[in-house]
Amino acid sequence: MRICQTVFGVFHSFDLARELHRRNHLERIFSTWPWRRLQREGLPKELVGTFPWIHTPDFLLARLGLMTRWLDDQASYANALAFDEYTLRAIPDCDALIAISGSALKTGRLVQKRGGKFICDRGSSHSRYQEELLAEEYRRWNVETAPNDPRDIVREEAIYAEADAITVPSTFALESFVEMGVAREKLHRIPYGVRLDRFSPVMEPPSDRIEFVFVGSVSLRKGIPYLLQAFARLQHPRKRLRIVGSVSREIQPVLARLPTENVEFLGLLPQAELPAILSGSHAFVLPSVEEGLALVQAQALASGCPVIASRNTGSEDLYTNGVEGWIVSPRDVDALAAAMQMLADDPTLQQRMRSAALTRVASLGGWQTYGDRWEQLLLQLTSR
Numbered sequence: 374m375r376i377c378q379t380v381f382g383v384f385h386s387f388d389l390a391r392e393l394h395r396r397n398h399l400e401r402i403f404s405t406w407p408w409r410r411l412q413r414e415g416l417p418k419e420l421v422g423t424f425p426w427i428h429t430p431d432f433l434l435a436r437l438g439l440m441t442r443w444l445d446d447q448a449s450y451a452n453a454l455a456f457d458e459y460t461l462r463a464i465p466d467c468d469a470l471i472a473i474s475g476s477a478l479k480t481g482r483l484v485q486k487r488g489g490k491f492i493c494d495r496g497s498s499h500s501r502y503q504e505e506l507l508a509e510e511y512r513r514w515n516v517e518t519a520p521n522d523p524r525d526i527v528r529e530e531a532i533y534a535e536a537d538a539i540t541v542p543s544t545f546a547l548e549s550f551v552e553m554g555v556a557r558e559k560l561h562r563i564p565y566g567v568r569l570d571r572f573s574p575v576m577e578p579p580s581d582r583i584e585f586v587f588v589g590s591v592s593l594r595k596g597i598p599y600l601l602q603a604f605a606r607l608q609h610p611r612k613r614l615r616i617v618g619s620v621s622r623e624i625q626p627v628l629a630r631l632p633t634e635n636v637e638f639l640g641l642l643p644q645a646e647l648p649a650i651l652s653g654s655h656a657f658v659l660p661s662v663e664e665g666l667a668l669v670q671a672q673a674l675a676s677g678c679p680v681i682a683s684r685n686t687g688s689e690d691l692y693t694n695g696v697e698g699w700i701v702s703p704r705d706v707d708a709l710a711a712a713m714q715m716l717a718d719d720p721t722l723q724q725r726m727r728s729a730a731l732t733r734v735a736s737l738g739g740w741q742t743y744g745d746r747w748e749q750l751l752l753q754l755t756s757r
Contacts, residue, residue, distance in 0.1 A: 374751055378402040379460050379480065380473040381428060381452070384496060385565050387414040389471070392744025394420065398751070400467045403460045405429070405452060424459040427452040442622075446522040453528065468755045471540075471747075474500070475525060478532050485537070490754045493536040497665035498549035498685075500529040506663045506685075510593050514627045520594075538754055542666035543687030561750055564690050566740030567671040571644070574652040574677035574731070582611035583717040586654040586678075588647065588669050589661075591628075591638070592621040596660035596683060596703065598631055603660075603709035605632035609717045614658075617642050617650065651676035655716050655723055661686045662703050675734045679726035681712045691737065697730045 376398045380386035382405060393399040394416060401420055404411055405428035411421055431448040434440040440448075453475055460480040464470070470477060470484040474495040481491035497503060500521070507520035533539060533555060540561045541547050547562045578584055585604065589595050597616075604614045614636045620628070642650070651657060657673035659682040666687030670680050674691070680698035682688040683705075694700040701708035716723055738746075 374398045374469070374755060375400040375465075375467040376469050376471065376751060377464055377467040377484075378471045378473075379404075379456070379477040381405050381456070381476060383411070383414065384473060386471075386473055386494070387411075387416070388566060388740050389744065389747060390414070390416060390420075392740060392747065396744065396748060398748070400465055401463075403456075403463065405456055422460070422463050424456050427455055442518060450522055450524050450528075453525070469751055472532070472536075474532065475529055478528060478535065481532065481535055485535075490537045491535060492754070493532050493539045495539055495541050495546065495550075495665070498546045498663055499533075499553040499555070500526045502549040502553050503663050507594060510662050511623070514593060514598060514624075516593065516623050516627065518623050538750070540750070543690045545685055545687055545689070546665045562690075563743065563746045563750065564687070564738070565666055565668055566743035567668060567675075567734075567737045568740060569671065569675040569734055569737070572648050572651070572672045572675035574727075575648050576653045578653055578655045578723070580720070582613065583607075583609050584654045585612075585614045585656050585658050585713060586617065586650055587614070587658055588617040588651070588673075589659065589667070590621055591616060591618050592624050593627070594662055594664065596662050597624060598627060599660045599704055599706050599709060600658055601628075601631045601633060601636065602706045603658075603713060604636065605634070606706070606710040607713050607717060612717070613637065615639055615650065615654070617647070647672065648676050651678045654678050656681050656698065656713065656726075658709070658713070659683070659686050659688075660701070660703065660709055666690065671734065671737055674730040674737075677727045677731050679716065679723070679730055681709065692730070692733050697726055697733045 376393050377400050378386055390399055390402045403422040405424055407425040408423050457477055457479050464480055467489050469490040471492045471494050474493050485491050504521050504526055539559055540563050542565050547560050550560050551557050591597055612635050617639045619641050651673050656679045661683055663685050670691050673680050683703040684700050685703045688700045699712040
């Protein structure tokens, strides 16, 4: 098979590309990052096409704090259109195109016209479903900014309609498409591979206090307000919550209204520091309102750290409620607080869940398993 890919930046697409290349299926992958960034991904340069002219400046200006939300929306939408025009001209003949959602609308049509298959690879829930969830969340906290550019949603839905298949990483994401009217037979769930060689228990949690940790973007999407409210209810004389990640602009005024006693905001940290933080915590908490499949959950399990997460994180595809942690409904402060309290009150439960977490990770597939599942799907779609 000859497979092409398109992706904004890197995401998980280069993990898939390496697996396709190892099986001699990868024809070309196109990205909006420059080669200087992409060369670390381990693919031959001749297999990588780059179109960095809009995405890279936009990213750099945003990191410097020089990009407003309106300008970022304009740049992101322009990047999607221009990248599609670039791949339309550059894509070789192939049996299938795997396009990260939002990319390759025209290019996908061209591949279909040539007799190939067009696959939309969506990393989270249906775009309009996501928009409705996040818009409700923003209203709850009196944040006036719209979650997404409406043009992106229209474009994504056009891609869903045109694609021969849509892949998602979790049951939650798949069900969101079904709820929005997409035929179930068009949908394929392929959970991401998990690279766990860098995560293991490197220390024990303290016995004289209770430690919880969150790792990710500090945003409304990640359910941070519910985490802070639940932690404030936790009854324990010595408790601490560490929050690792950058603070998004829209949540900053909300944080000022939330309880933050015994909470430490650590900002972004190198990934090399995460195993110690995770294994030194009694639980990792991820109460997201919406996301596709948060792999930091698997990293926590591999570190011997039980997980408390909402079912909108792909948690049900990673571990079992009540065994390696708890799975709660999104926005359920009572359930979050109760799970945290049970761990705080029961050292035996802490050890039992810690052992179960380490046992569970042995059954989670790596990127080779991810590649195997993709290969099976591609063979099916291309009738090979």
